Amino acid sequence: MRDDLIALFADPRRAEQAVKDVTALGVDGIRLASPAPFPVVHLVHRPGSERHLGWFALGGAVLGFVAAVSLQVVTSLAHPMIVGGKPILAWPAFAIICFELTMLGAGLANFIAMVAMSALARRGVPRDAKRAVASDRLAVVVSIKGRTSEAVHAIKQALAGAEEILP
Numbered sequence: 001m002r003d004d005l006i007a008l009f010a011d012p013r014r015a016e017q018a019v020k021d022v023t024a025l026g027v028d029g030i031r032l033a034s035p036a037p038f039p040v041v042h043l044v045h046r047p048g049s050e051r052h053l054g055w056f057a058l059g060g061a062v063l064g065f066v067a068a069v070s071l072q073v074v075t076s077l078a079h080p081m082i083v084g085g086k087p088i089l090a091w092p093a094f095a096i097i098c099f100e101l102t103m104l105g106a107g108l109a110n111f112i113a114m115v116a117m118s119a120l121a122r123r124g125v126p127r128d129a130k131r132a133v134a135s136d137r138l139a140v141v142v143s144i145k146g147r148t149s150e151a152v153h154a155i156k157q158a159l160a161g162a163e164e165i166l167p
Contacts, residue, residue: 003145005155007162008137014161015138021158022142025151031141056113057106064105068098137163 009015015032022030072094080088140159144152159165 003143005142005144005152005159006166007140007142007159008164008166009140009162010137012138015140018140018159018161022140022155025154025158027142027155029143033139033141053110053113053117057110060109061102061106063109064101064103065098067105068101069094071101072097 007015007018009018019030019032073089076088076090082088086093140162142155142159144155147155156165
């Protein structure tokens with residue numbers, strides 16, 4: 001016996017009602033795979049790793065700023081040229097490069113973290129649900145591991161509006 005029931009819905013409103021019905025039975029751990037950000041997604045959404053995305057961007061920004069300052073200080077000291085009577089380490093001239101590398105570091109770190117977290121988030125969804133979502137349907141995944149046959153039957157009744165229920 002499989003550990004998950006996968007209910008496939010073409011209509012987001014029916015999927016939303018099914019999620020509410022299953023939740024009313026006291027079932028937790030409902031997952032939803034959706035090809036688009038339908039409102040039903042927010043019913044089962046729990047804050048996950050995406051709330052850490054800002055910290056990755058901040059880390060990338062700090063790293064970019066440190067790299068910019070280091071690059072300019074090392075370059076200025078390696079090739080000392082006095083321009084316009086300014087000191088060798090003229091901090092106002094560093095502002096543009098510091099800003100650019102700070103933004104580059106933040107953007108790059110944010111992109112890499114988002115791609116990595118998206119790849120990791122899909123690991124929790126069964127392969128059948130991923131295939132169903134590729135065909136423009138919503139997949140409601142309910143874990144039935146360790147549940148009695150009466151509870152599984154009640155969950156199937158709550159998911160009755162589905163086009164198809166995969167065992």
